[in-house]
Amino acid sequence: MRTRTIARHFTLEDRAVDAWPLLPFDLAPGERALEVVLDVDRTRGVVDLGCVGPGDDGAPTAWRGWSGAARDRFAITADDATPGYLPGELAPGEWAVVLGLHHLPAEGLDVTVTVTTGGSPAIEREPSAPRPEAAPRGSARGLPAADGWRWVAADLHAHTLHSDGALSVRQLAALAAREGLDVLAITDHNTTSHHRHLPRAGAEYGVHLLPGQEVTTPRGHANAFGDIGWIDFREPADTWFRTAAERGGVASVNHPLAADRAWQHPLALPPDCMEIFHSTWLADRASTAPWALWPRWPCSVPIGGSDFHRPGDRLARPTTWLAVPDGELTDAAVIDALRSGRTAVSLGVRDAVLLRVGDELRAVGADGATLVDADGHTRVLHGDHVRLRADATAAVAGVPGAGWGPYRLETADREILAITP
Known part of the structure; x- marks a missing residue:
């Protein structure tokens, strides 16, 4: 077993040159375990x-994991790893600790990393979860859909112990089952270590767990959906979206207006999806944030x-509704719904919903709500299930031609209830 210490003082000038510096170290043949401890004054x-770890060219380019600021220690062996990191063969050669200089004081910051290779490091175990009482899935509402299709309830943004979440994959799957979700995307920050746990946990708790990654930087976050491998957050944002598409996935801009997490990256093309309703906006549902x-x-x-x-x-909360073909629920069906725009958003699984079905809008559980189009034309709805043409708001306002989406349902106090394209 070998231990070495790497000490550095990082300044704002260092961060301007490279916000994600590498601290190289070597792994000798026969060393089957790796432990890294970070020492930094987080106050x-x-x-x-x-x-x-070593890539095909021998340089440290093979991504083995990320814990951001959620952990100050990780361990990797051939058979196991700290959540957020990938187990597997520890190839001899040049490795590197990756640091993210997220925030430094004006006078700089001392950072010490201790690397131990060999030995038998302790590895954090993921807690299990009891099987929850059966709860009707969102799809059991039987929301109106085209022939051969159905609407399933999804939450497309959630975290586990594999990044900065508090629950294991199984605990989160159990909670999703209790909430009545059909689909849950687990989108841990800058890692895919959780992907290998999803099929078993999804089958155990009866929820389709969609692989995801929240590509996370100080200038904005994006979700990459699908079992498409790791997306390098250090590359330009256009590369994230292009890589996701090339690998058969789809990507979204997350919480584009959210204080220090707001979207600031330039994009040559519009993103596939946009998180137009985020949990942080629930406290002020009359806000214009989703439309800005x-x-x-x-x-x-x-x-x-x-x-x-x-x-x-x-x-x-909120819940995203996805129109998928009747039958088995798969990653491909979910990805296709996102790519094709067959979505709607409501406050929750059991709340009022506004859907597109062909050239119609269908409002369910929205008696007394106001339908609003993108131009601000409005129409008050009466009845538990209302169906009307998509141009109905403009027609009521005496405006020729069709109204424009996205459409939303509002309360009398202009609080948002539901959204559809």
Whole structure:
């Protein structure tokens, strides 16, 4: 067993040159375990933690995991790893600790990393979860859909112990089952280590767990959906979206207006999807936040996400509805619904919903709500299930031609109830 210490002082000038510096170290043949401990004064700054191993060219380019600022220690062996990191062969050669200089004080910050190779490091175990009482899935509402299709309830933004969440994959799957979700996308930050746990946990708790990754930087976050491998957050944002599409996935801009997490990356093309309803906006549902960026990216598919991290957060608020073919629910069906724009967003699984079915709008559980189109034309709805043409708002206002989406349902106090393209 070998131990070495790497000590550095990082300044704002260092961060300007490289926000994600590498601290190289070697792994000798026969060393079958790796442990890294980060020592930094977190009262003065925020430094993220990750790891790369030898790539095909021998350089440290093979991504092995990320814990951001959620952990100050990780371990990797051939058979197991700290959540957020990938187990597997530890090839001899050049490795590197990856740091993220997220926040540094003006005078700089001392960082010490201790690397131990060999030995038998302790590895955190994921807690299990009891099987919950059966809850009707959102799809059991039988919402109106075209022949051969059905609407399923999804939460497209959630985190586990594999990044900065508090629950294991199984615990989160159990909670999703209790909330009545059909689909839950687990989108841990800058890692795919949770993907290998999803099929078994999804089958155990009866929820389709969609692989995802929240590509996370200080200038904005994006979700990449699908079992498409790791997306390098250090590349330009256009590369994230292009890579996701090339690998058969789809990607979204997350919480585009959210204080220090707001979207600031330039994009050559509109994003596939946009998180037009985020849990942080639930406290002020009369806010214009969901609509502020729509004129910029009108072709992006609207979705919603709870951004669940820990008990006290509300999973499935908001809920994204996806129109998928009748039959088995698969990753491909979910990805196709997102790519094709067959989505709608409601406050929750059991709340009022506004759907597109062919050239009609269908409002369910929205008696007394106001339908609003993108131009501000309105129409008050009466009845538990209302069906009308998509141009109905403009027609009522005496405006020729069709109204424009996205459409929304509002209360009398202009609180948002539901959204559809």
